[in-house]
Amino acid sequence: MEYRTGTYGWTLDPEKIRKSVDWQLQMLETDYIDFGFIHCIDEEADLQKVIEGGTLDYMKKLKHQGVIRHIGLSSHTPEIVEKVLDMGLIDMLMFSINPAYDYRHGEYAIGTVDERSALYRRCEAEGVAISVMKAFSGGQLLNAKTSPFKQALTEYQCIQYALDKPGVVTVLPGIRGREDLKKILGFLDASREDKDYSVIGTFAPRDAEGNCVYCNHCQPCPAGLDVGLINKCYDLSRAGDTLAKDHYMNLGKKAGDCISCGHCDRRCPFHVGQSERMKEIAAYFGK
Template identity: 60%
Template structure:
């Protein structure tokens, strides 16, 4: 395993971590995966799952080797009904935090993350006096959180939190689809804005843990890749690790087989790690596929068409958390006015009206 030192501390973080969003419902199988990851040198674990059962697997897997693992616990991810939910309710967050510490068998978390802050309104509420951020700072003062951080998909949000001077590490989506220079804007923020964020983090000594390295699995299949060609797990991992400030990449795994595929990166040859093939891709590769470029904005109905499409694609690829992110949007696919505005402006000729009907039926809204 390869390790990178956290700029603001002594921790050495494995370049391959473990994302927990896809861990199986079977607790014993999840425990087996976590234990196998530790045995293979993985020491960084994100603790946000799509369903509650896998959370019970960490305690036994960590038993006797707490000093060998680094935990990334999210404040705002809740599991009251057994499934992932998002909240800014401080009472619910405190209740979930107490449950987490007890269930994981830990008395502190190495990284405490403000969970999934994607709008400035949500951030304002989190940073308000007596809000979630103040609560997390109090836990840090008590030693229950060793490093503060956050997860977000929005570069502007990331900058505001980094400017507090309190953030040591944050979680961000990085992959060729979101950053690809010739293909327009992927995820949130254009390529220049995103790259400037990575560079500024490196200068400021703030690390990044990477989520969605495979774009929810889309990049691994030529049929779903916006490039019309599949990339490998190793190419995507290397791409993310080559970005400034990146400490670790957190692939989601469903099985021991998935874990071994991700861990192949460690022994991969230079040729296997080479992702220069993306230089051959052109925007024409994405014809008819929504690449979340936002050229359709502003929508007359106020829909965030790109995010609606993104969460649908991620859900289709098996990301259980995507449905929760979709439901958090103010407007949904069913609010489409069918005015034709987005289709007239789309450079990739996506039949967006029909697609939004499909998305509305899929999510039931």
């Protein structure tokens, strides 16, 4: 990013980046930056420019010097993010997550349902934190007239949806002023019902059915299981998260405690056969 004109812009010119970094350090009266981001890398050509043009080498140098503590990436394209993850460079990913994009609606709805879900799980498994952008799809999801689903969602539903994705540590919604900020902060005191986004199960695409999204609409479980968390531990463990099994083993109630009453099966908006899945998970973890 290049800020010296009063607004931000993009540049891959190493000299301009150097001057911008120096200017930011001076203006912020500090000698280091927590996260140095490679922004808006959405296509293979963008990534090659960063590599071949010297931008990436310069950022590595700054990190080695301690000027940058961590390297981050912002992108809308799962395939590109996967390639950068293969390089082992980043600690944080800024990525666009909302029901529209995850279910193939909108300009940045890149990748299939499975590809996007796999990316989130990989980030958590590898300790790459996700910071969510475009949680409201540029505001389109908040209005029935502009929503691709012809039904409005609330800010709180969209925020909770993003927070429930593996790897997500924060959601940064855009605001227009103080009233928007006050409304967004109301999320912290909102009820579970206000945050319940299970309505998206009524317009989710066919390939999203049968996949647990950890919404916990199935709660309360008569046997006391946290069905969403059990599913998340299972999915993350299979994705390579070495800590997921420990988290599962420390749960008070495990998949093997399922009494197969069918309560969660009936309530799941995504038509997941949770009772059968609990048997599968219990066999995988051994309890």
